[in-house]
Amino acid sequence: MPSLTLYDAVGEALGEEMRRNPGVLVFGEGVATKRHALVEEFGPLRVRNTPLSEGIIAGTAVGAAATGLRPVIDLLFAPFLCYAMDELVNSAGKLRYISGGQFAFPLVTLAMTGAGWGVGAQHNHNLEAWFVHSPGLKVVMPSNPADAKALLKTAIRDDNPVLFFLDIGLLYQPGEVPLGDQQLSLGLAAIAREGQDVTLVSYGKTVHHCLQAAHTLAEKGIAAEVIDLRSLKPLDEAAILASVTKTGRLIVVHEANRLCGVGAEIAALVAEYAFAALQAPIIRLGGPDAPVASSYPLEQAFVPQAETIAAAAQRLFSPHYA
C-alpha cells in the first residue's frame, strides 16, 4: 500500500474526482500555484488561483454549485472562514431550504487548523462546532491520510455543502493509503481501537493522543475503546451510544474549545440516551476558553495530550465511582 501525507492524499482525491466528473473544479488562494499536477492535467480553467477574497470565493462556489458545477474551494486557514460566513451559513446552508428545495449546493470548503505550526490564533482556531450548529452544512475532519482521501471523494460527490477541516499537525504525517476508488460514508465513525472499559471519543489529531493514552492505560489493565468520529455532521450517534453502553464510561476529547464544543453535544447525547449504562461521570477534555498562543509550549498545552487523557480515564476507575 503506498504511503502518502494527508496533503498529498487530498491532492489524489481531487485528481481522481476531477478525472471522473468534468463539473468538479477547484479554486482558492494559491491552489494553482501549489498544486502543479492538477493544473497540468486539468488546465487553468478547472484549477484557479483567486484574489485573497474569502467572501467572493465562497459566494462564487455557492452560485456555481447551484447551477451545475461541483466546486472545491481552499480558504487556507479556518479563521479566514469568518470572512466567508455569510456565503457558507446564510447562502449555502439556507438557500436550499428557503427556496423550497429548488437548489442543491454540492461544494466542499477546505480549511486548515490546529496546533503544529505556531501560527497563532488568527490561523489556528478549531471552529468546526460553529458549522455543526448551522443547518444545511456537513462537517468532516479526518485523522489520517487514507480517511482524508476517501472522505474527500465522498464529500465531493455529496449534494450538500461540506466543511472539510485539515488538521495542521497531521498534514505532513505519512500514512498508508489504499489504491483505487475508496470512499467512506459521511457520518460513519471508526473504532480505532477496541476496548471494554472506557470509551474515548475524538477526531483529528487528538485521536492519536487517545490511542497513545489507550496504550498507557492497557499497561495498567484498563482497556480503552477509541472512536474516531471522522465526520461531526452527520454524527455517528449509534457508534457512540453502542460503545458507551458496552464500556459504561465516556471521555470526549478534542482540540477545539471545550465550551459549547462538539464534546458538549456528545456528552448530552449520552446523558440523554445511555444514562443507565453510565458507571461514572462523563469527562470532556478540550481547549480552554482562550485564543491559541503562538509560543510552542502554550500551543501544545492548548491541546489535550495523551498523559492528560490517560490520567482522566484512571480517575473514572477510582473507588469513588465503584
Next chain:
Amino acid sequence: MATQPPQIDPRQLLEQMMLIRAYEEILIAGSVTGKIPGTCTSVGQEAAAVGVVNALTAADLILTNHRSAGHLLARGADPGRLLAEVMGRSDGYCKGKSGSLHISAKELGVVLTSTIVGAELSLAPGVALSQTMFGRPGIVVCFFGDGAACEGSFHESLNLAALWQLPILYVCENNQWQAFVHRREAMSREHVTDWAASYGIPARTVDGNDVVSVLAAAQAATAQVRESRRPCLLETWTYRSRGHFEPDDQSYVDSAEREAWLARDPIANCRDRLIADGRLDATEAAALVEKIASRIAVAQAFADASPFPAADELTRDVYA
C-alpha cells in the same frame, strides 16, 4: 451590435408595471390589516425592473434581492403563487418557506434570491462561471441596490467578474435609500458607476423612471455582455416611493425630494406619454386597469385557498 433587439410594444411594458404596482398595493394593504406579513416593496421602481427584464432571453439567469416582485412578475411569475409564498402557503414558489424576502423561481431562471444585502453580488460570479464552463448561451443579470454597492461583496464581485471575464450584467437600482439611510450619507461617490469604472467595467447611468430608456439601455448592455462575455454595469436612477419595510410612515424622508420623484412616477409617465402619442386611448387605459384588477383578484383567491405547509415540511429540504 450583431442583431437588432426585438421590438417590444410599450403597452406591454405599461401593463407589466401596472401589474407589479397592483400586486404590491395588495401587499401594502394586507400588511396594515395583518392579513399579509410586512414586505419590502419596489413601488416607484417598476420601470427599472420591467425595462431590464424585457431585454433578456429565456436562457438568461437572474439573481435578485428582497425587493424582487418587479423582477419576478416581469419575468412572468404567477402573482397567485407569489402571493401564496408571501402568505406562507404551500403553493408558493418556495412552498411557503421563503416568504417575501428571498423568492427564487428556478423555472423562470430567477435563481438564488438572497435578502442578505450584497449576497446576490457574491453569488453571481459562480452562476456566470457555470454558464461559461458549460458553454451555455445565457448571461447572468444581478439586481442589487445602492445599499448593496456599499458592501464589500460588491467590490469583490466586480473584481472577480472582470478578472475571470464572466458574462454578468450588474444592475444597480439606485433608489436613493439604503434601508433607513439616504445614499448621500453612505456613499463616497454620487454614482455606483464611478466604482465600476475603477474595475474596468463599462458602466452607465440611465433614467430609471423611464421604462423605454431603461429598455434601450438594457438592450445595449446585454448585447455588450453577450458579445464580449465580460461584465457590464447599468445603474437605474430611481426612487423608492415607499418606506423600507411595510408598514412604514416614512417620517425620515425629505418630503420635497419625495414629491419631486412622485411627480415622475414611472407608470403615470408611461401611460400619459402613450396617450399623448396616440398609442393608447382612454378606453384601452381603463380596460387595462380592469384586466389587472381581475388578475389580482384571481391571485388573491388562489393564495387564500392554498393550504399552509404540512407539519413535516419543518425539516424537509434542509439537505439534498
